[in-house]
Amino acid sequence: MKVRLIILFSLLVLLTSSFRTPAYQLARLKYNGGGDWYGNRTALINLVAFCNQQLHTNFAPDEAIAEVGSPDLFNYPFIYMTGHGNVVFNAQEAQNLRRYLTGGGFLHIDDNYGLDKYVRVQMKKVFPELSFVELPVNHPVYSQKFKFGNGLPKIHEHDGKRAQGFALIWEGRVVCYYSYESDLGNGWEDFGTYPEDTAEKRNNALKMGANLISYVLTH
Structure with missing residues (x-):
């Protein structure tokens, strides 16, 4: 299934809260290098539950695992990446990953402390022509x-x-x-973990x- 079609379908899900069958899953990115891609184990599951309640999305309650080089990546409109290391x-x-992102997919990288010096180098392999830019506080992502x-x-x-929110912007998107320096994933984990x-x-x-x-589902 094409990523753009998934995102269009997700808009329908947002508008039809009575639709009960899960439309799709959110996924965690599995990468090589030895870093703990599996960190913040309860984070994405808790975010899914929160979104299903607050945004009336209809995500499956469990997360998927998507390897960065796999065609399975294209089954998910939102990919979460975290870790501390390489x-x-x-x-x-x-x-x-470039094909996925330029085809309509979205990657959220959440530094769990120590990821920065590695992920910036690796994302340059994905988009050599782009650099991370800090989004201004009036960007729509902060006013959904x-x-x-x-x-x-x-x-x-x-x-x-x-805390800083950076973005890679490709053709205006x-x-x-x-x-x-925010560690959103720590905050998504079961209360009391930290x-x-x-x-x-x-x-x-x-x-x-x-x-x-x-933001992803409406842009």
Whole structure:
């Protein structure tokens, strides 16, 4: 199934909350290099539940696993990537990910602390002509159902840096959103997993995640 068709179908799902059969799944990106692509194990499942409740989406309750070089990637309109460590895309994987993103797919990279120095290099293999740009606080991604007047919320503290939301923009479309120094995935995990992340922070993380989903499904 073509990614563009999936996204068009997802718009119908947003508008028809009575449609009960799950339309599709969200997926987690499995990559090579030794980094913990499987980190934040309960994050995506909790985000799905939040979106089904708050946005009236109709996602399957469990996540899928999509390998970066696999054609299965094209079955999912939204791919989540996280981790702390090394990431390596070979030439075929980089080409496959590029085809997915330029064909209508969307990648959310969530730095779980330590991912930055690896993922920037690897995404250059995917889009040599593009660089990450910080989205302004008035970008539509921050004003979907939930409003974030100051941009990406800070969820989990590591080293005192401000949270930043970067994007790769291809032909005017955001194809990749990169949340840096925020750690949204920590906030999406089961409450209490990180005692320092308050209920308010967790709620903000889920709302920001829902904004990303909403943005993808309506743009």
